[in-house]
Amino acid sequence: MSQSLRYLISTVFLDALKTAFPAAPGLKVERNPPNPFTSRDGPRIVFLTDESDALKEQPGQQAVRRFAFSLGVINRGSNADADADADYATAAAAITAAFPAAAAALESLGASATSPRESGITFTVEGIDVGGALNLGSWDIEYRKPKPARSATP
Amino acid sequence: MPFESDLSVFYGAPFGIWCARRRDGEDDVPFQALRGAVDELALSGYAVAADYSLRYPTESVDLDEGDTVMVEIDTRAEKPLLIFGEVQGGTAYRVRAEPRRINDGAETQAELSSIAT
Numbered sequence: 089m090s091q092s093l094r095y096l097i098s099t100v101f102l103d104a105l106k107t108a109f110p111a112a113p114g115l116k117v118e119r120n121p122p123n124p125f126t127s128r129d130g131p132r133i134v135f136l137t138d139e140s141d142a143l144k145e146q147p148g149q150q151a152v153r154r155f156a157f158s159l160g161v162i163n164r165g166s167n168a169d170a171d172a173d174a175d176y177a178t179a180a181a182a183i184t185a186a187f188p189a190a191a192a193a194l195e196s197l198g199a200s201a202t203s204p205r206e207s208g209i210t211f212t213v214e215g216i217d218v219g220g221a222l223n224l225g226s227w228d229i230e231y232r233k234p235k236p237a238r239s240a241t242p
Numbered sequence: 243m244p245f246e247s248d249l250s251v252f253y254g255a256p257f258g259i260w261c262a263r264r265r266d267g268e269d270d271v272p273f274q275a276l277r278g279a280v281d282e283l284a285l286s287g288y289a290v291a292a293d294y295s296l297r298y299p300t301e302s303v304d305l306d307e308g309d310t311v312m313v314e315i316d317t318r319a320e321k322p323l324l325i326f327g328e329v330q331g332g333t334a335y336r337v338r339a340e341p342r343r344i345n346d347g348a349e350t351q352a353e354l355s356s357i358a359t
Contacts, residue, residue, distance in 0.1 A: 121288075124283060124287060124288055124289050124290045125288060125289045125290070126289070126290045126291075127291065127292075135288075160288060162285060162288060162289055164289070164291075166357075210286075212285050212286050214284050214285060214291075215338035215339070215353070215355045216284045216285070216289065216291035216292075216293075216355065217291050217292070217355065217356050218355065218356045218357065219355065220284060220285055220289065220291060221285075222285040222286055222288055222289070224286065224288075
């Protein structure tokens with residue numbers, strides 16, 4: 089079973105996050121979390137959520153699509169606001185730095201992409217646990233699917 | 243004493259637990275309270291967290307935002323044990339917002355956050 093280009097891009101970014109945030113006690117890196125995080129997931133969480141994948145244009149039957157995803161960082165420590173900010177900065181840099189790898193993976197399949205773009209971040213700070221902060225960034229990346237194979241002329 | 247003015251019926255044993263307000267430079271102030279812990283969605287729905295609260299007779303203690311409260315302190319013979327003005331044991335929480343009076347004002351509810359140890 090082959091995966092979609094969207095899934096391939098998301099996997100490259102997830103791998104980049106796992107490299108930027110090596111396994112450590114209390115740290116979790118996850119894609120598309122199925123449930124809200126609890127205190128059992130630890131005080132530091134970095135996650136990617138696939139949001140949408142929509143057709144933008146289709147010149148010459150070659151689809152250009154826009155894949156939107158969210159990059160989230162949660163910190164539930166006593167310095168949650170500052171620590172979430174620092175983790176988000178690291179995560180955002182990892183996503184940006186991973187673009188060449190994503191582009192190379194796409195090119196190997198005859199596709200291409202433009203650099204990921206962060207369109208905005210929202211911040212939430214609440215008095216949960218010891219403290220709680222969420223930095224949630226909205227990102228998108230445009231990619232061009234491979235040219236469709238020409239059907240044989242009769 | 244009218245039944246409704248004797249809140250020890252509700253906050254004393256076996257329902258209430260002993261807590262104490264702790265402020266720098268002051269002796270701890272023990273009081274009895276009912277503890278609440280409800281799991282709620284937080285952080286825009288991305289997290290679940292326990293929402294801790296204490297409900298206590300308004301006249302028993304004066305709590306302010308930022309105060310430390312020791313919850314479920316050690317008691318001896320059903321009375322708090324103070325040594326040099328400090329209660330013993332308990333788990334530390336911080337009052338995270340100005341407590342609010344409820345019902346007819348005779349009771350107050352304080353929202354708490356854990357304190358890292």
